[in-house]
Amino acid sequence: MKIIVGSANRSKVAAVREAFASLDMDVEVFGSETESGVPGQPVGDEETLAGARNRALSALRAGENCDLAIGLEGGVKELDGRLFICNWGALALPDGTVMLAGGAQIPVPGEVAEPVRMGRELGPVMEKYTSRSDIRQSGGAVGVFTAGTVSRSEMFRHVVLLLAGQWRFDADREEAAPEQ
Numbered sequence: 001m002k003i004i005v006g007s008a009n010r011s012k013v014a015a016v017r018e019a020f021a022s023l024d025m026d027v028e029v030f031g032s033e034t035e036s037g038v039p040g041q042p043v044g045d046e047e048t049l050a051g052a053r054n055r056a057l058s059a060l061r062a063g064e065n066c067d068l069a070i071g072l073e074g075g076v077k078e079l080d081g082r083l084f085i086c087n088w089g090a091l092a093l094p095d096g097t098v099m100l101a102g103g104a105q106i107p108v109p110g111e112v113a114e115p116v117r118m119g120r121e122l123g124p125v126m127e128k129y130t131s132r133s134d135i136r137q138s139g140g141a142v143g144v145f146t147a148g149t150v151s152r153s154e155m156f157r158h159v160v161l162l163l164a165g166q167w168r169f170d171a172d173r174e175e176a177a178p179e180q
């Protein structure tokens with residue numbers, strides 16, 4: 001089975017590869033840089049979710065002979081007086097079906113929240129905060145603020161499992177009650 005991911009970000013592509021491998025599925029996974037149709041730094045669940053869905057749909061159009069496409073998007077949102085990271089994923093099938101799943105949300109410290117609220121992207125702010133240049137593609141903000149306990153890739157892997165699980169649920173249901 002061929003799967004296309006709407007991003008070339010290593011932590012996202014690895015998350016998809018590992019999630020499907022853990023389901024014992026024989027898959028080929030490709031990453032492809034794709035338009036998210038939302039700002040580089042999405043704000044709020046709706047914008048972040050829209051980015052994930054747009055990535056999945058445009059990856060599906062771009063990927064020849066792909067069986068399904070995955071879009072993963074990271075954003076920020078205001079909650080309880082603090083700035084949280086939020087994460088969304090979408091799975092798109094050639095028949096037009098789209099599944100959605102949300103990922104982890106944790107607050108970021110004020111010194112990271114402030115520049116992001118002023119309009120800067122989280123990625124470069126995290127690079128400055130950690131003095132590391134590859135943070136988006138490795139542990140991510142979630143990795144930094146959980147002391148390495150949950151990496152960005154692991155967090156997205158869980159989102160992909162929630163997507164793949166819904167797809168399996170639908171497939172099982174169709175098998176049990178085929179359309180007339």
Ligand SMILES: O=P(O)(O)OP(=O)(O)OP(=O)(O)OC[C@H]1O[C@@H](n2cnc3c(O)ncnc32)[C@H](O)[C@@H]1O
Pocket residue numbers: 006007008009012040041042072073074075085121122123124126135136137139140141142143152
């Ligand atoms: O190549 P793409 O797929 O765009 O990968 P990306 O790392 O930019 O990921 P997103 O577009 O989904 O992330 C949206 C923004 O949030 C930032 N971001 C989100 N989660 C992050 C994390 O865990 N660590 C660092 N930056 C993060 C990222 O730099 C972007 O500015």
Ligand SMILES: [Mg+2]
Pocket residue numbers: 040
């Ligand atoms: Mg991006």
